Amino acid sequence: MLLKSTSLKWLGLLIAVLLMLLFMCASVIFGYTDTNWQMAIDAFKNNNGSNEHLIIQTVRLPRALIASAVGASLSIAGVLMQTLTKNPLAEPGIFGINAGAGFAVVAAITIFSLNSLQGFSALAFLGAAVAAIAVYAIGSFGREGLTPMKLTLAGAAIAAMFSSFTQGLLVLDEALLDQVLFWLAGSVQGRKLETLISVLPFIGVGLVGSFMIAGKMNVLAMGEDVAKGLGLNTVLIKITIGILVILLAGGSVAVAGPIGFVGIVIPHITRSLVGIDHRWVIPYSGVLGAILLLIADITARYLLMPSEVPIGVMTAIIGTPFFIFIARRGFNGR
Incomplete structure (x- = not known):
């Protein structure tokens, strides 16, 4: 743990927030269309009505807000998932939640010809919930009950199943392939601000709820027996965590498609900075996660320009080596 005192943690959080704002500004400035800081200020x-001002207002600003x-x-x-499952590899992508939400959205487009933002959001949450419940149920089978390894295998199986279903739907409707392929890879390109606004209430509840239960998550992390002995209603807190994960992951997929590995990389980096106290881990993870996706998005614009x-490809490039490193450390290396 690098930041040991409370004052250092507050200072680190302030610096992280300032960096996040800086990268949000950079996201508005940099891209294929040549713009600068003065243009960005003048756009608001x-x-x-120039092309540059239009791009800044209607394309890049929404993109920066959505990535954050x-x-x-x-x-x-x-x-939340790593604390709930006691599995250092847990995150929405690995556990099939992103794949479930993505399948629900693709099914809505192909089968029901749905094109409303509200419909996408509702079905993304439904798909996320079905995947989460399936993984938890499958991982609980057997005499040993719920274990990190069984959860990981169940998550991989559910992710593969929903991904296969999604590919099957796209084969049946090839005309839809170009429309959703870039979205399925995970992207914030071309997303409108209205898309974010449509899911913002759900994401907002998920974020606020996560901050509110941070103290109880510290108790749950001590072990279920200890938590019960301290008077914590473990069943209620687990259900609450599950709902918050569905709100956060479902809302993210509805906006940007299934983006993986962010939920693995950032929590481990955060714990190395501030320790295991969730009252610090959650806000730090939120800010650092926003920074990571902003950097990935800015970099993605220049690799194959135009x-x-x-x-999602960028986060996979970053996250895959990290995933292998955590897996090699073993489940007791936290």
Whole structure:
């Protein structure tokens, strides 16, 4: 733990917030269309209707806000899942929650021809909930009950199943392939602010709820027997955590598609900075997750310019070595 005193933790959090704001500004400035800081300021103070001002207001600002919200949501969802399952590899992508939400959205488009933002949001939450319940149920089978290894295997199985279902639907409707393929890889490109606004209430509840239960999560992390002995209603807190994960992951998928590995990378980095106290881990993870996705999005614009790499590919490039490192350390290496 690098930041040991409370004052250092507050200072670190302030610096992280400032960095997040800096990268949000950079996300508004940098890209294929050449713009600068003065153009960005003028786009909001003295908009002249130019192409540059239009891109800044309607494309890049929503993109920066969406990347920040999704990065924070996925990181905090990873913290919640790792505490709930006592599995250092837990996160919405690995446990099939993203795949379940993604399948629900693709099924809505292909089968029901749904194109409303509210419908996407509702079905993304439904798909996330079905995947989460399935993983938890399968991981609980057997005499040993719920174990980190069984949860990981169950999550991989559910993720593969929903991914296969999604691919099957796309084969049946090839005309839809181009429309959803970039979304399925995870992307914030071309997303409108209305898309974020439609899921913001759910993501907001998930974020606020996570902050509110941080103290109880510290008790739960001590072990179920200890938590019960201290008077914690473990069943209620587990159900609450599950609902918050569904809200955060479902909202993120509805906006940006299934983006993986953010929920693994950021919680471990955060714990190395501030320790295991969730009252610090959750806010730090939210801010650092936003920074990671903003950096990934900015980088994705330049790798194959004028084309773009989906942001989900960027997080996979970053997260896969980290995943292997954590797996090699073993489940007792936290």
